[in-house]
Amino acid sequence: MSHETSRKKPNILITGTPGTGKTCTSELLAEATGFKHINVGDLIKENAFHCGKDKDFDSYVLDEASEEKLLDAMEIILANGGCIVDFHSCAFFPKRWFDIVLVIRTETQVLYDRLKKRGYSEKKIGENMECEIMQVVLDEARESYDARVVKELRGNTLEDLERNVEAIASWAKTQGVAK
Numbered sequence: 001m002s003h004e005t006s007r008k009k010p011n012i013l014i015t016g017t018p019g020t021g022k023t024c025t026s027e028l029l030a031e032a033t034g035f036k037h038i039n040v041g042d043l044i045k046e047n048a049f050h051c052g053k054d055k056d057f058d059s060y061v062l063d064e065a066s067e068e069k070l071l072d073a074m075e076i077i078l079a080n081g082g083c084i085v086d087f088h089s090c091a092f093f094p095k096r097w098f099d100i101v102l103v104i105r106t107e108t109q110v111l112y113d114r115l116k117k118r119g120y121s122e123k124k125i126g127e128n129m130e131c132e133i134m135q136v137v138l139d140e141a142r143e144s145y146d147a148r149v150v151k152e153l154r155g156n157t158l159e160d161l162e163r164n165v166e167a168i169a170s171w172a173k174t175q176g177v178a179k
Helices: 022-033 040-046 064-078 108-117 122-133 136-144 158-174
Strands: 012-015 036-039 083-087 100-105 150-154
Touching: 012 022, 022 036, 022 083, 022 100, 022 158, 036 040, 036 064, 040 064, 040 083, 064 083, 100 136, 100 158, 108 122, 122 136, 136 150, 150 158
Parallel strands: 012 083, 012 100, 036 083, 100 150
Antiparallel strands: none
């Protein structure tokens, strides 16, 4: 593992623009490793760690107080390691939490089709497309974490998904923690 820690298992952060395949990757990786999948969006919704919903983007808004509650809850969950955290942003998470940060990137046409299929508004699609084109999440990860732990993965096809899960699970096994 890359950080000084008392954890017996690493924590993995999977991030990227909405629609790149974070959740599918996280769910399959959890099955392959026995790690716990934490969908931060679900955690925010289920525990009301937000200050309301943005109607234009149909998403919950994290203010400072909500973010603090979320981070306090996650600190406990991640303490022993063996977690796969899935979220579209990463800068506000403490560096010490993660041993590897995976940013999934997707070609714009593939991403557009996925977001359209989800029923996103044109405004929401446009903002997410711009974020992917400008590699906002990748840059955020590179600015927030040690370069040695940030890895960029492709998420265009089912083959990419399978290859990513296999590679990450293999990495986890080298950490001596996969089931």
